Every structure is written in C-alpha cells, then in structure tokens.
Amino acid sequence: MLLTVPDLDNTLMLGRELGSILNSGIVIFLNGDLGVGKTTFVKGLAAGLGVGEDITSPTFTMVFEYFSGKIPLYHFDFYKADLDMDFTKFTWIIHDLVQNPNVVIAIEWFQVFQENSSKNLTQLFLDNFDNSLSIDFSYNDAVSDDGGKNLDSSRVLHIQAKGIEAKAVEQLLKKRCSHLMA
Numbered sequence: 161m162l163l164t165v166p167d168l169d170n171t172l173m174l175g176r177e178l179g180s181i182l183n184s185g186i187v188i189f190l191n192g193d194l195g196v197g198k199t200t201f202v203k204g205l206a207a208g209l210g211v212g213e214d215i216t217s218p219t220f221t222m223v224f225e226y227f228s229g230k231i232p233l234y235h236f237d238f239y240k241a242d243l244d245m246d247f248t249k250f251t252w253i254i255h256d257l258v259q260n261p262n263v264v265i266a267i268e269w270f271q272v273f274q275e276n277s278s279k280n281l282t283q284l285f286l287d288n289f290d291n292s293l294s295i296d297f298s299y300n301d302a303v304s305d306d307g308g309k310n311l312d313s314s315r316v317l318h319i320q321a322k323g324i325e326a327k328a329v330e331q332l333l334k335k336r337c338s339h340l341m342a
Contacts, residue, residue, distance in 0.1 A: 161330060163317045163340040164300060171197040171315060172204040174337060179208020181332050182231060184325065185263040185291065187254075189270040192297030194239070197315055198268045201295070202235055205266060209233055217268065222250065237268040261291075270294075291323040293330065 165171045188205070190198040203215040209229035218224040218237045226233040234257055236250070250273070257263050267273065300314040321330035 161319045161334055163319065163337060165197070165315045165317060165340055167313045168197055168200050170340070171200045172207075174317070174333075174340070175201040175204025175206075176208040177204075177336055178329070178333055179205040179210075179229075179264075181329055181336075182209065182264060185231060185258075185261045185265070186326055186329065187258060187265045187292040188267065189292065189294040190266060190268045190297065191271050191295070192315075193299070196297040196299060198297055199237075201297075202266045202268070205264070206233055206235075209264065223253075232263050234263060234265045235268075236266065236273075238272040239269040291325045292321070293326050294320045294322070 163174070165174055190201065192198055199215075199217040202217075206213075206215045206226060206229065209226075209231055211226045211229040211233055213226055213228060215226070215235070216224070217239075218235055219240045222236060222238065224235045226235070234254075236254070238250075254265060254267070257265055296318040298316050298318075300316050319330060319333070321327040
C-alpha cells in the first residue's frame with residue numbers, strides 16, 4: 161500500500177490512526193532517511209495506543225519502553241548503533257518480546273540492524289515474525305510546474321504487511337486513510 165502524507169502533522173495522525181486500530185501486538189519496521197518522519201510516526205502510534213509519556217527517539221539508548229497505553233510499546237532506534245556493539249543481544253531481546261502477542265514493537269532504522277547483525281540470526285529473526293508491518297518512508301520527489309524539484313514537505317509511505325492480523329490492520333488503515341492513497 162502506498163500513502164502520500166502531506167506533512168509531519170499528517171504523519172503523526174497516521175501513526176495515531178494505526179495505534180487506535182491495534183488490539184494486539186505487532187512488529188513495525190520503520191526505514192527511511194534522517195528527518196523523514198519515523199519518530200513522528202511513532203509519537204502518533206503511541207498516542208493512538210494511549211501512551212501518556214512524552215515520546216522521544218531512543219537514538220543513544222537503543223530502546224525506550226512505554227507501559228501506560230492499552231498495549232505495551234517498545235521503541236527501538238538503531239540510527240546511532242555502534243558497529244562494534246553486540247547486535248546478537250538485541251536480536252534475542254526483540255525475539256523474546258515477539259513471543260508476547262500483546263506487545264507493539266517499533267524499530268527505527270531496521271536496515272542498520274540488518275546490515276550489522278549476523279545474516280543467519282537476522283533471517284531467523286525475520287522468519288519468526290508472523291505479524292509485522294514494514295513501512296518505508298521517503299520524501300515525495302514531485303516535480304514543480306516549472307520543471308524544478310518540488311520542495312514540499314510531503315512523504316510517501318510504502319506499507320507492507322506480513323501475516324493475517326497485520327494484513328487485516330493494513331486493510332483497516334487503508335479504509336480509514338483512503339484520502340492519502342498514492
């Protein structure tokens with residue numbers, strides 16, 4: 161599913177919409193350039209889940225945990241992951257969390273995690289996710305009327321669901337956000 165989100169406010173609202181739909185756990189992989197809206201999306205997701213705390217990016221701690229919403233939220237961010245760190249530890253932490261069907265896991269910069277952890281372990285990790293959404297964020301590279309680059313603030317989100325529950329969530333999101341369809 162492709163969505164065009166006009167600005168960060170709408171990115172926040174899309175995340176909030178997803179959070180309000182969720183009634184059970186899911187893993188959400190978030191990839192895209194710096195500043196494209198991944199953390200803003202997670203802020204909305206947390207609001208939709210009813211999380212009361214202020215949401216910030218766990219860039220330097222790798223993970224923040226929030227328990228005040230209807231479903232616990234674990235927010236990972238691997239942007240500043242040290243290439244010498246032990247990604248195996250995080251693989252098993254996330255693997256253990258996934259065993260709980262009532263946990264939402266949002267992972268920013270998942271591509272960094274994939275590039276720096278064991279290929280076999282990463283594949284095992286991915287194979288065990290029966291319920292996940294992968295969201296790739298990119299800037300809208302539309303061309304302006306005069307042929308130059310359009311410097312608007314819109315983003316394009318490519319959302320892929322894996323698993324029966326995630327596909328049902330994707331369909332609900334599609335219905336509620338049909339005005340954003342690319």
